[in-house]
Amino acid sequence: MPAITEIFVMSMKDPERVDTIxxxxxxxxxxxEGVTSWKTFVTTDTSRRKLFVEIFTFPDHATAKATTPQFAxxxxxxxxxAEIEDIIVGQYFTEHQPKSGGIK
Incomplete structure (x- = not known):
């Protein structure tokens, strides 16, 4: 089974305070067990609101579905x-594998 990546794009109530939390x-x-990683990315454009991307990885869909509810x-x-102001998107993703052999 393919690895699962869960991605959340969000804004935080207080971006400085949330780091330690x-x-x-x-x-x-x-x-x-079953959580492969959790990485955080942040936007760099200071003229726009600061957004964070929280990326969780799991070995497969069944593990992701079983483990994710424990977060809450x-x-x-x-x-x-409690520090999240707004979740813009949150969803499971997996690497895209085209079914066709590509352009011939």
Whole structure:
């Protein structure tokens, strides 16, 4: 089965304050069996609102579906969720594998 990437694009209530809370949540959530990684990206354009991309990876869809609900149940990750102002998108993704052999 293909690896699953869960991607959230969001804004935070206080981007400076959330760093410590995120790191505590990251250590807690990535300690669960089945969570391959949690990476964070941030926008760089200072003329626009600051957005964060939280990227979680799992070995397969079944593991992602079983593990993801625990995020809202754990104290460290609940604290992180409380810092989110707005979730713009959140969804599971996998690497695109075209069915055709490409251009001939």
């Amino acid at each position: 995120r790191e505590t949540a990251r250590a807690d959530f990535t300690s669960l 149940e754990r104290d460290a990750t609940k604290a992180f969720l």
